[in-house]
Amino acid sequence: MQFYRALKMQSISEGRYSIVPIRMEDRYEIMNWRNDQMYHLRQVKPLTRENQDTYFDTVISDLFEKKEPSQILFSYLEDDKCIGYGGLVHINWIDKNAEISFIMDTSLEKEHFEFHWTNYLTLLEKVAWEDLNLHKIYTYAFDLRPRLYVALEKAGFGLDSVLKEHCCFENKFIDVKIHSKLNNEPKIRKVNTFDLQKTYSWINDPNIRMYSFNKDSVTLQDHAVWFFNTLENPGREYYILEVNGVAAGSIRFDFDNEQLAKINYLLDPNFTGKGLGTYLLEEGVNFLKINRPLVKKVYGWVLPDNIASIKIFEKLDYKKAVKESSEFKFEKTLK
């Protein structure tokens, strides 16, 4: 395997998927995918094997030794099989931003486009935030593939700008859309399979358990069953708070009916005391309203000694509905 001098972590894995420094052996597969997908790439004619060999021998081989290369490219693997490639390109080391590039095996696009984009972004964000400490990453896309925006928005990217009629495609001028994500903003996103371990660590954390209604400890196996059921459960919405690309807390809504949902939220103890609990409840409910527009009311139960949570509900104008009890109920009608 080649090594990037610019990186501390050479490969990043989540389950069966990983990104590793771009591998010479994957070059012809990559060439084929690029040729299949020329319509959305900045590539004017099909690549030949000779073109690809020259590119790897001249441009790519130079990237590994550089302290600040203009691009860092990876092979995207399922187990050890390359099923895509991409990386951070046009890296601006002064302004700390970079463009994201990615293409997957063309045969995967029809059924698994969103899954692999989301997966790949999770891996690449670790490089961007944790290793390179970039401030902003973005995609630059000809406005041809609406499915891409679904994957980007799921991963917490927002539409940054639209460059009107910026490129000529089949004799028509079309827009370019730039989606971006910043390093320093807390974000709420939907939970995904990669959150299994982190959410499990929260369940048994004594600081969090202290304020739970159910104080029994939970095995990883039990949690996994619950977690994967929850991902599929239409009666639940489960979100993660992310700070600098790291999962910092969660908020879950269990629906009694389509208009009424019960709240459960928690912060990783490393992130308490910074106002993030308040942010999580407020923005979690805002995100819920986007995903479930029919929801009218939310409520949460709190133990009387959970002063931080009581303060948060009060600060966000929740009404205390049950006063004389060993548990407090806070509820809010949503506008």
Ligand SMILES: CC(C)(COP(=O)(O)OP(=O)(O)OC[C@H]1O[C@@H](n2cnc3c(N)ncnc32)[C@H](O)[C@@H]1OP(=O)(O)O)[C@@H](O)C(=O)NCCC(=O)NCCS
């Ligand atoms: C509840 C929880 C999310 C709060 O996190 P947090 O980081 O303290 O949240 P914030 O920083 O937004 O603080 C909320 C308020 O509580 C105050 N507070 C925090 N801990 C406190 C304590 N032990 N005693 C008194 N006030 C406290 C803060 O000063 C802040 O008040 P302010 O806005 O007037 O300054 C976190 O403690 C947690 O995860 N607890 C376990 C799970 C839980 O209880 N969930 C809620 C049940 S549904």
